[in-house]
Structure formats: C-alpha cells, structure tokens
Amino acid sequence: MNIQLAKIYEALEKAKKLDKVLIQEIITKGKEKKGLTLQESAYLLNLQDPALLQHLYDTAAKVKEEIYGKRIVLFAPLYTSNYCINNCLYCGFRQANESLPRRRLSLPEVQQEAKFLAQEGHRRLLLVTGEALPDAEAEGIASIVESVYKAVDIRRININCAPLSVEGFRILKEAQIGTYQLFQETYHPRQYEYLHPSGPKKDYSYRLTAMNRAIEAGLDDVGLGVLFGLYDYSFEVLALLEHARLLDEQYKVGPHTISVPRIKKAPGMALTAIPAPVDDETFKKIIAILRLAVPYTGIILSTRESATLRTDLLHLGVSQLSAGSSTQPGGYAPLSKESLETTSAPLEGQFCLEDHRPLQEVLCSIMEEGFIPSFCTACYRNERTGEAFMELAKSGIIHKLCSPNALLTLEEYLIDYGNEKSRKLGQQLIKQEIEKLPASQATTLKKNLSELQSGKRDLFI
Ligand code: SAM
Ligand code: SF4
Numbered sequence: 001m002n003i004q005l006a007k008i009y010e011a012l013e014k015a016k017k018l019d020k021v022l023i024q025e026i027i028t029k030g031k032e033k034k035g036l037t038l039q040e041s042a043y044l045l046n047l048q049d050p051a052l053l054q055h056l057y058d059t060a061a062k063v064k065e066e067i068y069g070k071r072i073v074l075f076a077p078l079y080t081s082n083y084c085i086n087n088c089l090y091c092g093f094r095q096a097n098e099s100l101p102r103r104r105l106s107l108p109e110v111q112q113e114a115k116f117l118a119q120e121g122h123r124r125l126l127l128v129t130g131e132a133l134p135d136a137e138a139e140g141i142a143s144i145v146e147s148v149y150k151a152v153d154i155r156r157i158n159i160n161c162a163p164l165s166v167e168g169f170r171i172l173k174e175a176q177i178g179t180y181q182l183f184q185e186t187y188h189p190r191q192y193e194y195l196h197p198s199g200p201k202k203d204y205s206y207r208l209t210a211m212n213r214a215i216e217a218g219l220d221d222v223g224l225g226v227l228f229g230l231y232d233y234s235f236e237v238l239a240l241l242e243h244a245r246l247l248d249e250q251y252k253v254g255p256h257t258i259s260v261p262r263i264k265k266a267p268g269m270a271l272t273a274i275p276a277p278v279d280d281e282t283f284k285k286i287i288a289i290l291r292l293a294v295p296y297t298g299i300i301l302s303t304r305e306s307a308t309l310r311t312d313l314l315h316l317g318v319s320q321l322s323a324g325s326s327t328q329p330g331g332y333a334p335l336s337k338e339s340l341e342t343t344s345a346p347l348e349g350q351f352c353l354e355d356h357r358p359l360q361e362v363l364c365s366i367m368e369e370g371f372i373p374s375f376c377t378a379c380y381r382n383e384r385t386g387e388a389f390m391e392l393a394k395s396g397i398i399h400k401l402c403s404p405n406a407l408l409t410l411e412e413y414l415i416d417y418g419n420e421k422s423r424k425l426g427q428q429l430i431k432q433e434i435e436k437l438p439a440s441q442a443t444t445l446k447k448n449l450s451e452l453q454s455g456k457r458d459l460f461i
Pocket of ligand 1: 129263
C-alpha cells in the first residue's frame with residue numbers, strides 16, 4: 001500500500017485551471033452513481049463558483065437519496081479508556097498531558113455504560129480507546145465486545161482502536177465486531193511526522209496498511225477517515241480517495257464508511273493553532289464531493305459538529321450520525337461507588353463537542369427534516385458485509401431491505417423509548433413510508449409492526 005503523492009499533486013495542479021463546462025460534465029457524471037476519478041474530484045475541490053456549487057449540492061442530495069433513500073443510521077461512541085502512550089499534538093489524551101485524570105473502565109463498568117446507552121434506545125455502539133496496554137490489545141477489546149453482546153441489547157459494536165496485526169484483527173473478527181474504523185489523521189507524511197512525535201503511532205506506514213491487515217484477517221467492513229484541519233483539505237480528500245481506490249483494487253471491496261472528523265479544541269492539546277482550518281462552507285463541499293466520488297460508501301458525522309450544520313449535511317451526503325455522545329470513559333452512566341472512590345477529579349472528554357442534544361431530540365430533528373432514523377443492524381447479522389453488501393447496494397436490492405428494516409427499528413424505539421413528540425412524528429412517518437412500498441412488502445411490514453406492538457423485538461428482514 002503506497003499512496004503516490006506525485007499523482008495527487010499533479011491532479012491538484014491541473015485542476016487549478018477552472019473550466020466551467022468540464023465541471024458541469026463532472027457533476028453530470030456524478031449523477032450516474034459510478035464514482036469519480038481522482039482528477040475529476042480535484043476539479044470539484046477547486047470549485048468556488050456559487051451556482052456550480054449549488055449544482056454540486058443538489059446532485060449530491062439526489063445521489064444520496066437514490067442510494068440510501070431517506071435513512072439515517074444512529075449510533076453512540078463508548079470510550080473505554082483514556083490512557084495513551086502516543087503524543088498526537090491535537091489530542092487531549094496524549095501521554096504528555098499530565099493534567100488529565102486517567103481512567104480505564106472495568107468490564108462491569110463498560111457493561112454499565114452500554115446498558116445506559118441501550119436504555120436510551122441505542123443499538124449500535126462504536127468502542128473507542130486510547131493506545132496503551134491492555135486497552136489496545138485485541139484480546140482485551142474482544143472480551144469487552146463479547147461481554148457487551150452477552151449482557152446488553154446492543155446489536156452491533158464497531159471499533160475505533162489503534163492498528164493491530166493480522167492475528168489481532170482475527171481475534172476481533174471472531175468476537176463479531178462490526179466495522180473496524182481507523183483514521184489516517186493526515187495522509188501527508190511530513191505533517192504526520194510532525195504531529196506524532198512519539199509512541200507507536202509515529203509509524204505512518206503501519207497505520208496506512210492497517211486496513212490491509214484487517215481485510216486479510218476477514219474483516220471486510222472497514223472505515224477510513226481524515227482529521228480535517230491538520231493539512232490542506234484538497235490534498236487530504238484526494239489521498240483518502242486514493243486509499244479507498246487502492247483497497248478496492250486489491251480486495252474488490254472499498255471502505256464501508258468514511259468519517260469526516262474536523263479538529264476541535266481539546267483541553268490539554270499541544271497545538272496552539274489549527275494548522276489548516278476548514279470552514280463550514282468548505283466542509284459542505286468536501287462532503288458533497290465524497291458523496292459523488294464514492295457513492296456507495298457511508299459517510300459518518302459526529303457530534304463534533306453543531307446541530308445546525310449536522311442538519312444541513314444530512315441533505316448533502318451524510319448517512320450516519322452519532323447522537324447523545326460523550327467522549328470520556330464513564331461519561332454516560334452515573335459513577336459506581338468503587339469508581340467514586342478512585343476518581344478524584346472530574347473527567348474531561350477527548351475534545352469539545354458541539355451537539356449536546358440527547359438521542360431523542362436528534363431523532364425528532366431527523367424526522368422533521370423528512371429523514372428516517374434507523375437503528376438497523378440486519379446486514380451485518382445476515383452476513384451482508386464487504387463485497388456481498390456492495391453487490392446488493394449497487395444493484396439497488398438493498399433498498400428493498402433497508403427501508404422496511406429502518407421502519408421496524410424506528411417503531412421498536414418509539415414503543416420502548418418514545419415521548420409524545422417522537423411518537424407523533426414517527427407514526428406519521430411510518431404510515432407515509434408504508435404507502436410508498438410495493439403491496440407485498442407493505443403487507444409483510446404491517447405484520448411485523450403489529451408483532452412489535454404485541455411485544456416481539458429485534459425483527460428484521
Ligand atoms: N487512539 C486511537 C487512534 O488514535 O486511532 C483511536 C481512538 S482516537 C480516541 C479517535 C480519533 O479521535 C482519532 O483518530 C482522531 O482523529 C480524533 N481526535 C483526536 N483529537 C481530536 C480533536 N482535538 N478534535 C477532533 N478529533 C480528534
Ligand atoms: Fe492517543 Fe488516539 Fe489521542 Fe493519539 S488520537 S493521543 S493515539 S487517543
């Protein structure tokens with residue numbers, strides 16, 4: 001795995017010459033849902049013209065709707081430890097930050113956090129950890145995953161942890177994790193070196209090749225990402241797309257998701273200024289371009305962004321949102337007596353969040369925007385992952401499964417956790433969506449919905 005920097009610079013240089021006709025043609029090609037080349041994406045990244053930008057946004061919205069329908073998948077991160085042996089200059093968890101009280105959750109504490117999230121209505125979690133032993137060891141992560149699946153009604157656990165060996169990834173695969181997620185942070189080798197002065201994360205190549213090892217270990221749902229703000233965004237987007245293309249070329253399966261974190265102030269971070277800030281308008285453009293460049297890849301947006309911007313971005317290509325999040329270990333459930341005795345200072349999160357709304361509020365705002373909140377985990381539990389998932393997605397068959405499944409998980413949420421407002425919005429939405437389904441599917445769905453009403457749970461197609 002080697003990203004050719006010269007190829008990226010060449011594409012960026014060539015794209016400096018703005019050709020409106022060519023831009024129109026690229027956007028029209030984007031509509032076909034076949035993706036874009038590196039050079040085409042470079043042209044779009046250079047785009048500033050308001051009318052053409054609007055055309056790009058409208059097209060991204062259309063492509064998103066054709067592929068994903070109205071569904072927005074919801075999840076919450078669960079931080080298991082803030083110990084770390086790395087010194088990433090942008091992160092509050094870095095080892096040299098001596099003012100951060102450290103905490104590692106025990107298995108019962110992780111279960112308690114997961115139970116709290118499940119009682120809020122979450123069914124998908126993203127386990128996040130710093131890089132320190134034993135937190136970054138596959139065996140430890142696997143036992144956390146297995147214990148949560150066993151004790152709590154959580155149906156999919158994705159992981160964001162330091163890169164592992166093939167053997168380590170095999171252990172995660174056996175524990176039945178969902179997606180393995182890892183962000184390259186910056187694809188620019190020199191900037192990477194500067195930002196990661198010590199610890200195992202210093203090794204750019206070991207991180208870049210993590211997905212190769214994960215896929216070789218049988219984990220075919222992998223998630224890429226860049227931490228926007230660390231280096232020039234145009235370079236980063238092209239490098240990210242090149243990474244995705246190389247994985248697709250080698251394994252016939254590209255990334256399942258792309259995350260688009262933007263750097264936020266973090267208590268105890270070493271950076272005094274953001275190296276290459278990305279403003280909201282540019283951020284919107286990045287998301288719309290990703291939607292056209294890799295149309296079948298999910299785009300994940302976290303609570304690092306404000307509620308207003310998150311709502312706007314739903315229309316431009318985002319397909320998954322975290323909600324009701326905390327970025328500190330033990331940040332959800334009230335502290336146990338034991339932890340109260342060992343924790344002297346209040347814990348801080350990894351970075352500052354902008355969207356503090358509880359899950360139910362996010363869910364209502366998604367419905368008010370005309371989207372369907374989904375807690376569905378059916379694909380992964382029916383082994384529709386990797387290449388199998390992409391085939392279903394590209395042929396459009398996935399639509400027939402996803403919409404009813406999203407509605408079933410929404411109905412389950414409304415029965416168990418809904419309030420007056422969400423129930424009203426949800427029932428109306430479910431009714432409308434049933435009417436759009438072919439008759440046979442509508443009949444099956446109505447039957448399943450009434451089974452949920454009579455107490456059955458976890459129904460999916
Ligand atoms: N420790 C592992 C690692 O670094 O890959 C996994 C978890 S780390 C807690 C998750 C992600 O948080 C990092 O990949 C980084 O992109 C992001 N992050 C770190 N500092 C941040 C900041 N100040 N603002 C926003 N995101 C940040
Ligand atoms: Fe540690 Fe990850 Fe933070 Fe770097 S980003 S200091 S590896 S937790």
